[in-house]
Amino acid sequence: MISVSIDIGSTWTKGAVFEIENEIGREGSEASVKLKSCALSPTTPHHLAEGFFSVLNKILDVSDARPLLASGEVSLDYSSSAKGGLAVAALGLVPNITLESATVAAHSAGAKVSQHFAYRLNKSDIKALETAPPDILLFTGGTDGGDCGHGLANAKLLAQSDLDCSIIYAGNRDLRDEIQDILSHKDLTAVDNVLPSLDNPNPFGARKAICDIFLRKIVKGKGLDTLVEQTGEEPMPTPYSVFELVHQIRETIPGWEDFMLIDMGGATTDVYSCCNNTVLPDTVMHGLPEPVVKRTVEGDLGMRVSAVIAGETGAQMVAHHFSQQRPLIDEFHQYLKYITANPGYLPQTDQEKVFDHLLAGICIGHATERHAGTKVQVCTCSGNIDLQVGRDLSRIRKVVGTGGWLSRADEFDIYNWLKYRPLNDDGKQVLLPDQFEYYRDTQGLFPLLANVARRFPKAAAQTGVQILNR
Numbered sequence: 001m002i003s004v005s006i007d008i009g010s011t012w013t014k015g016a017v018f019e020i021e022n023e024i025g026r027e028g029s030e031a032s033v034k035l036k037s038c039a040l041s042p043t044t045p046h047h048l049a050e051g052f053f054s055v056l057n058k059i060l061d062v063s064d065a066r067p068l069l070a071s072g073e074v075s076l077d078y079s080s081s082a083k084g085g086l087a088v089a090a091l092g093l094v095p096n097i098t099l100e101s102a103t104v105a106a107h108s109a110g111a112k113v114s115q116h117f118a119y120r121l122n123k124s125d126i127k128a129l130e131t132a133p134p135d136i137l138l139f140t141g142g143t144d145g146g147d148c149g150h151g152l153a154n155a156k157l158l159a160q161s162d163l164d165c166s167i168i169y170a171g172n173r174d175l176r177d178e179i180q181d182i183l184s185h186k187d188l189t190a191v192d193n194v195l196p197s198l199d200n201p202n203p204f205g206a207r208k209a210i211c212d213i214f215l216r217k218i219v220k221g222k223g224l225d226t227l228v229e230q231t232g233e234e235p236m237p238t239p240y241s242v243f244e245l246v247h248q249i250r251e252t253i254p255g256w257e258d259f260m261l262i263d264m265g266g267a268t269t270d271v272y273s274c275c276n277n278t279v280l281p282d283t284v285m286h287g288l289p290e291p292v293v294k295r296t297v298e299g300d301l302g303m304r305v306s307a308v309i310a311g312e313t314g315a316q317m318v319a320h321h322f323s324q325q326r327p328l329i330d331e332f333h334q335y336l337k338y339i340t341a342n343p344g345y346l347p348q349t350d351q352e353k354v355f356d357h358l359l360a361g362i363c364i365g366h367a368t369e370r371h372a373g374t375k376v377q378v379c380t381c382s383g384n385i386d387l388q389v390g391r392d393l394s395r396i397r398k399v400v401g402t403g404g405w406l407s408r409a410d411e412f413d414i415y416n417w418l419k420y421r422p423l424n425d426d427g428k429q430v431l432l433p434d435q436f437e438y439y440r441d442t443q444g445l446f447p448l449l450a451n452v453a454r455r456f457p458k459a460a461a462q463t464g465v466q467i468l469n470r
Helices: 048-060 066-071 098-108 123-131 149-160 173-182 204-218 224-231 238-252 307-313 315-321 326-341 350-371 404-408 446-452 457-466
Strands: 002-008 012-021 032-042 075-080 086-091 111-117 136-139 166-169 188-190 259-264 269-274 283-286 293-298 374-380 383-389 398-402 437-440
Touching: 002 048, 002 446, 012 048, 012 446, 032 048, 032 446, 032 457, 048 224, 066 224, 075 224, 075 238, 075 446, 086 098, 086 204, 098 111, 098 136, 098 204, 098 238, 098 293, 111 123, 111 293, 136 149, 136 204, 149 173, 166 173, 166 204, 173 188, 188 204, 238 259, 238 269, 238 293, 238 446, 238 457, 259 350, 259 404, 259 446, 269 350, 293 350, 307 315, 307 326, 307 350, 315 326, 315 350, 326 350, 350 404, 398 404, 398 446, 446 457
Parallel strands: 002 075, 086 111, 086 136, 136 166, 166 188, 259 398, 283 383, 398 437
Antiparallel strands: 002 012, 012 032, 259 269, 269 293, 374 383
């Protein structure tokens, strides 16, 4: 069986043809996935279908692949993270409880959280939503049977607003009927609470609703609706597919129960980690338990589309790297402006290569630090203890790099940038590994294998590990 996979990124559209051997169905462990051909082409943001069919024709070596799709001769799965992916605004009650649960649900569905709000909305919050409307507002707040006042107040403000986006209500079930009445004139979907009780996060209903809305609505206006019409297949958000592949690797490949994956693209840097929630002796965990597989996405950290913003985010790293030399710092920022305007550009000089390495270091350093947990010593009546927030990744010994730039960068020394400092700006210990084996997806196949994993999860996971280079 021939399986075709295409991923539409913010900078490049990539495609591959895989041969599925010994096919025995989705749950079978005997199937194998072998790469037959691959190709890439610049993403065409004005109409994503143009770059898509350019790649599809290349990998199938035909002038027009549409008849092959129509006849069923090839199996096609594709994904998209173009324009930085799906933007979700998260609304919760307490920042590190329901709002955190909403954020986890959005990230696991392949979205980026573009805005977040806690407690009661005010007029400025509503104005911010109306001025920069997200694709979806994920409306949460309160455990089942808990606070009702904040949710009702927020629903009434949203009802009176001009906000025109899909709204998912995934909060206190006691409010569900009233919320549906108040927001009946909006595009509202109500699902199970993301946090029915404090020790029981439940992201699955919200996660499915986000993906359903992506398929039903978000594909329009980006050229993806044309692809659905001409291919007969629907896309998935790239990070959603990669999340499922990461989960499958952890579940099925011995020795890969704990690892990190960094997917650095032109617009965002995504970090995935797999590990159990553990704490050391004399350490107290604060906050909600985190999922075994976690994803975060940083929309201000990217190698091309977000390069200028990334440079501003990493201003301290830039100043330190160039020893406060103003001319070099200015040249670096000029370079960032150029590649942001010309995302397909590749460095031509040694200095531009140094600039690219620094930009990659900024993306990796900040993205992984935000993803990891922290620890700080506090004084109690029983003596000093370590207070941990988030997950401890310090004992992870495998890190995978993927995405266009990381896949090609054979001279990039990730050890200089991952956990680039032991303490964050608040003086808290950053729980990232400083000793690990680095594996690189040199062919950039992970997002493509993630599409294949929809039908053959175990085989795709096995191939994903096999193609990594150290």
